Each structure stands twice: as structure tokens, then as C-alpha cells.
Amino acid sequence: MSNSNLAKDGATQVEIRPRYEGSNICTWIGFKHVNYMVEEAVYDHLRQHGLPAGKLYERFGLGVDITDIDTKILTAFHIDDLATATVRPGPDKGDGKRFLVEFTVEREGQPVKAVASKVAVQLRLDPRGHSVEEPPAELAEFVVDRLGAGAEPVVLEPGADPLDQLTAGTNSFGWAWRMPYFYCHFTERVQMSGYLRQMEEVVDLFLEDRGVSIKTLLDEQDWIPVVPHSRITILDEARMEETLYTVYTVENVFKRYTYTARMDCYVLRDGVLVPTATGRITHGWAVIENRRDWSLVNFDDRLTDALNGKAGTGTAAGRGATA
Template identity: 60%
Template sequence: MNPAYAEEPPIAVRRIRPAAAPAVSASADGAPARMLLLHGLAGGASVWEGLGALAGPAWELWAADLPWNGFALPGWWGRPPAHWVERAVAAVPGGPDVVVGHSFGANALLAWLAETEAGAGAGAGEAARRPLGAVLVSPFYRPREDDFDWATLSYYVNQFDRMLEEGLRVGAGDRLPPELRHQMALKVRDCVGPYGWLSFFTMYLDTPRLPVEELRTPFLIVAGERDEAAPAAEAERLARALPHADLRVITGAGHFPMVERAAEFSDAVGGFLGRVRDAARPAGPRAPGPRTTAARGPRPGDPPSLDGVHLMTAAVEPTLTKALLADTTTVRLRPRYEGSNICTWIGFKHVNYLVEEAVLIHFAHCGMPARLLYEEYGLGLDVVGLDSRILHAFHMDDEAEAEVVPDTSPDDDTLGFKVTLRVDRDGSTLKAVTSKVRVSLRTDTYLGLPTEIPGELARFTVGRLGAHEGAAEAARAAADAAPAAGGDEAAVLAALTEGRNAHAWKWNISYPSCHFTERLQMDGYLRLMEEAKDRFVRDRGISIKTLLDERQWIPVVPHSVIDIVDEALMEEDLYTVYTVEEIYKNFTYTSRMDCYVVRDGRLALTATGRIVHGYALIENRRDWHLVPFDRRVLDALGGKPDGS
């Protein structure tokens, strides 16, 4: 360090608001939960006034006046920014439970946590307790070194005074005329100086080198939709890179969401703080009183994540369903290794697994993970409708970006979602899958009657699968068309296929295909649909292996649909019928799958669906292309005797 800066500037950390209600802290002395607030470059503690007025009463608020404030004490840049965060943390009596950083302060906090978790902290930081959670507001982040170029440098040099001016505009509103505001921004810029700016940009340049994927601290990342200094896209990339992070993008806000949208910002932070506090609550008898599930985080002992996505949510409203029905969830997913059966291509079943997984993560992000719904309210989360179009093939080791958008109308009795999977190909991002998903919440009676169900969930709750709109009509139509089931297995199968271009078989439902202790789940029907195709073509003399060995042809699926219209229970006999309905221009054929159980001497439909198939020729280990059906395949699919 330059000897001229050997004497460090002081750091002022002061309590700006005491706790007004008892809280549970990780401290052994029972002290209140403490939150430390870190301002950005050329900022000050006043930027947190909105949070101080709106934060929950259980939290004691501390604010640091850091040496990079609006007066920019000389020499602070002689130390890494993380050093000053370490000093601020150590200055809070007992240490903070949560640290909130804005802009430059957010990046300094992130760098300090990376050092601390790697065991690189020094001095006073070794005695300071690592916080239970961190909130990064408007952070700067780029994941790759080649994301920076000369244009980036030029932008942040030439726009620095404008960024400072924006802070003055947000803080002062209309009280400062534009020309005066501009002159003040230039004065602040000169006060920060080239070394202060260089400290900011050096830390920004270092973000690709931060081991963010190794950090175990839970994070909430808050970004402004209109932020031109630290774009929301960078916050999203950081949230993806961190193992346990939630992202909240605040509509209409810029670089100062805690000022521009104070109430929404405080709600977002409040929801996160509640979860951090609850996660630290010692195990023991539950205190009496009402429970608000939307504000509950994982209990001690709960698994902390769902496939790397932290279950602490950014659901910020007191109602259970508002985020579920309004917020969009984006998450990175990988197809399972099991799904690559031919070369490195992923089959349709596992593509649909990704869609289902994305919806489950959306529920978790919105404060209602499937486990909580079942354990707290006795509600099983059942996917009852799945309509997926595959536009581009997935390969082994692909990483998909899954976007879940709620799609529930006011009069719907199921929860609807539109899911899009995107994948990177040759430098561009392709829309690979679009899917429509319907979900019912089924009351569990296997272990006794459930507890009282919140009223806002009631419209999506059913006592039996198939009670949702449209399912009953499909089941009744199938019951009218289905034959009587009074005969033996052979007679039932013959009746199901009579007059159809179909193949049918009976299967006793095994428990690995069930969930919630008793019933066949959507994944089980996806497996049946895959098996139905395999059985049909084998029966017609053009099995999967036959066409692979003879022609290097593989089956491809551009579209699949499954609807559950009634329940099929563990160890019931399920009759599955696969019928080829249409061949389109010798390139694709559409098949229908119907699944029945025998009840009261008749066949009752439990699920129905359609799937579109084609064939592709393997060109090499990476590529394939569609091929038209020849006479042999057409005859086999059409049910003609010479098809074999």
C-alpha cells in the first residue's frame, strides 16, 4: 500500500433505528436481529431512509458512512473495497445478521463475502460473524472477462457524471434545477477523483474472477428495470451464478430502487429478512398464533435448495397466490443424463421433465414449494395438463434457460403456466420448447383430513383429480365409448383395439410411478406414452432397434399432449391404448394414447393424450435430418398386413 495512505480514514457505523419488537437472532445473547446498510460510491446513509421507515419492527438497523461517500475521504482507494466492508461489519456490536449493499457497496459486500467464505478474511473480520444473508441492490456483474471491451470503459468514464447526476435527481426530486444538479454532479465527480473511479471499475473488472458459484450465503438481489448504470440483465446473470439467490426486478425503477419504489423495495427485502430470521430460529415448540406461510422460510433441517435454486423466495405480498399468479420465474436447468438414449440427443419425456421442474421451482420461488403445500395444508401438487412443442433438439449437457409465466384466467379452476425453454446454439439463443401446463391442488385424505385450506387456494383445490373443468366431459365421453370390462384381460384388450389401428396392453401400476402415497403422476403417463410408441412399432415389425440397425433412423417428437381426467391408483390394472390416427404428408404421424382402469365393471378413462412422431436419419454423432416415410413404414403405421 502507498505509505501516504498508511493512516486509514475512519468509518462511522451508527444505529439509525432500534428494534421495536422482539426477534430471534443467531446471537447467543438473545440480542435483536441486526441489519447493516452499505451505501454506494459518492452516496451516504440517507439513501436508506425509505427502508428505515418501512422495514419490519423486529430488525435493528445500522448504517455505515463509508470512506467513498459524497465527500470521498482521500486515500480510501489504497485498500480494497472489501477491507472497508470488513471494518464496517466488525463495528456493529455482535455483528450484523444481514448486510445490505447498494451499487458499489453491493460489489464490495460480494467481494468481502467471497474472501470470508474462502477463509481469506483478515484482522477484525476474523472475529466478526459472517452474516446469515445478504441483499445486493443494483450490483455490477459480468461473468466473463471478454464481456469487457473498450466501449465498456468509454461508457463508464464518459457517463460517470450522468450517473452521479441521476443519484442527485432521485434524492432531491424537483428541488434542484437541472443546471444546478449537473454542476453538483461534476463537483461530486471531482471529489471522487480518478482513483476513486478506478477503484470502482477495477472491482467491476474483477467480477468474472469472483468464485460466486461457491458462496453458501443466501442472497436477495434487487435490480431496477430501467437501471442504465447496472442493468437488470447483469443482476439476473449474477442470480443465476450464485447457488442460493433470489432475484427481484422492480418495474419502473432505475439505479435507486430503494428510493424510487421504496414500498415495493421494502416489501421485497422484508420477505427475505423474515426467511433469514426464521431459518435461524432455534428448534422447539411452536409459539401459538396465526401463521403466514408466504412469509415463512425453510425450517432448521429443511433442505436449503431445489436443484440449486434457493427456497428463500422474493414473494413479497401477504397473500399466498399473488406472486404465483403474477411473477415470472427464470431458472437454468440441465436435462438428466438418463434422457440421452440415442447419441447425445434428449428424448421428449425428459424435455417434459424440464418443463415440470421449472414449474415446481416457480412454486418454490413464490413461497409455496410442493413440500410445504403437502405438509402444511395437505395439498398434493399435481400436473394435470401438459402440452409441449419441441422446436429444437436438446443435447446431453445442454443448459436450458427456463422461463415460467403464469397463465391463469379469473375463472380458471386450475393453475396455468406458459413455459419456454431456450438454449444457446452457435452464438445465438434459440427458443427450443414452448409448453402449457395446468396444475391442480389435490386434498390428501390418505393420512386423514387436511388442515383448513387457505381461501385463496380453494378454487384450485380438488378432492379428486379430474374434477377440473373439461376433464369430466372427456371422462364421460370415453366411458360411453369404452366397452364393458366384464371379460378377462384378453377380451378387454381385444375390445379396446377392435376396429382401430391400435395396440393395447395391461400394466399393474407400480409405486415408482406414483406420488403422494397413492396415485399415478404425470411423469408416469409420460413414461407410458414413450413405452406405447415402442410397443406399437415393435408389434408392426419396425421396432426402434430395427430401423436404427437397418437405416440409422431415429424417432423424433415435435409435439406431445397429456391430460389427466381421473385418478389411477397404485396397484390398479391400467389398460393403455395407442392408436395411430393420422399420417401427414409422409413426414409425421399423430397417435392417441388413452389409459383406463376397471371400475364397477366398466372401463374408466384416467388420462388421454396425443403425440406427433417423425423419423430422422443420423448424419453423424452430432447431426440428423428428417426423412419421409417409405412404403414399408407407411404400411406398418397404417396397419396394413404387408407392413412387416
């Protein structure tokens, strides 16, 4: 196994198809599965440079963890697309090894840039006690004992419900859910794809809570949500079977065309809410024109009011507080 390549690697390419699971409405691929393709490209890049995730863990006890993923979707993927990913080393920022990922896809016989993403990777040393070799010195700068960039904890007020405190006085929706094992990897830690699932689901719950569920707008107006940009950063570790408190806050509705929202995730430990991840997502809405094509639309009053917190009463799925 070559080990110095993590610091000095060159560009790699790999062809990737989107997974069938991500084709939820017509044949378009959702943002979560686009990010899955980015993840797959990064892990293949490491593999091509002699650093497969499996061997790093089995031999050195190092878990390859994506801790930051910032993805812009420029062209929608369809289920049968064969996309080409190019992965290059990016400028390091002291939070792990960084990569730049670009996808192209063929449209009318020509390659079109479809995705641009920035990714950070950390090598998490597993302390579970199984015997492993000492990690090579060349990897040392990327090895950490704990994932994340860190963030200031929030002290829970005496007798307060975590979601009530976190959403009070804001245009937010809160959701608490126990982290299952299948959101984790390397035995116990919630992985980036788990947070991508959280982001996808909290958006779905938020829209239902506000009376503009995805099915409602689909049935009544042939509208679907589209995502041009998403980002998630891991701040600390959330563990298997902990309750994750996820708060989704609308930050800006831009000219009835797009809106941006922030996702913040916490776990409660010893009376303190520890931030474990933060992210942002940009949404627009599009009208379905035919089985393959859609076009962006301006928000109507119902959707605009819902996003601005002028509608919705809360549901059993979570707890919202409106401005």
C-alpha cells in the first residue's frame, strides 16, 4: 500500500451512474444521491492512489470520514446517465485533506458540467482496542482522535425541552430522532451520508408542517422542489442510538425564486446540547413539463407565506416555532 500519495496525489477519473433509489420523481436524481456520487468519487480517488478505505481501517484502524461536503448541481442527472467524475487535490484548510470534485455528463453528444463539489476528509483513529499497525508518518497530519471542526455548546435551560429552546422565536422547525445503526459507519459514528438523509427528511417534514408538502404541490400544481446547492459540515461526533435534535431554519426567501435554509444538529450530553453538524440548502420549485423536462417557477403566495412562517401549526413529526 502506498501511503504518501494522500498528500501528493494527482487527478483521477471514474465513471459513475446514479443509484436507482435516487430517482424519486420522474427520472431525476435528488440532491442526496448526487452527493452520494461525490462521496463515491472521492473514495475511488483514494483507492486509485493506494489508499482504499477498507485497508486503512483494517490495517491501521483509520476510518476515512468525509467531514465537509459542499455541492453545486448545475445540470440535473437522470437515472440512466453515465457521469464522469474528476477528482483533484484541493487547497487544505487545516480541517483534513481537501478535494475538488467535478462531474460531466453527456447532453446532445457533448460533455456538460453537471456538478462541482468541495470535500474534506479526516482519518479517524478507532480506539476500540483491536490490534492494528501504527499509521504511517505520511498520514499523520490527517489523523484525528475526534471528528469535526468544533462549535460552541448550548446549555439546556432547567426543565426546558431541547426543541422548544432551540426553535424559540425563530422561523424554524425542530425534529428529534434516534440515530439508527444504518446511519453510522466504522462501528458507531454517524457518517456524512446519515446527515444527508437527515437534511432530506427534515425538509420533507418542514414542508408538510407548513401545509405545502411535496405531494400537495405535486398533486395540485405539478410542482417539485429542486436543489441547486447544499453543504454539510460535521462539527462533532454523534453516536449510534443517540437522539439527534435537528433544527431547520429558513434564512432567506429570494425574490420568490429560491429560498435558503440552515440545518443544525445537536445531541444532548450532561445537560448540554452539543452541535454535531451544520449545513445549508437552497431550494427552488419547478413545474413538470413532461416525463423528462421541468422548468423553474416563481413561488405563489401560499408557498411564500409558508416559507416565511405565516402558515402551519406544527405536527407530531416535530416541533416548529414561527417568527
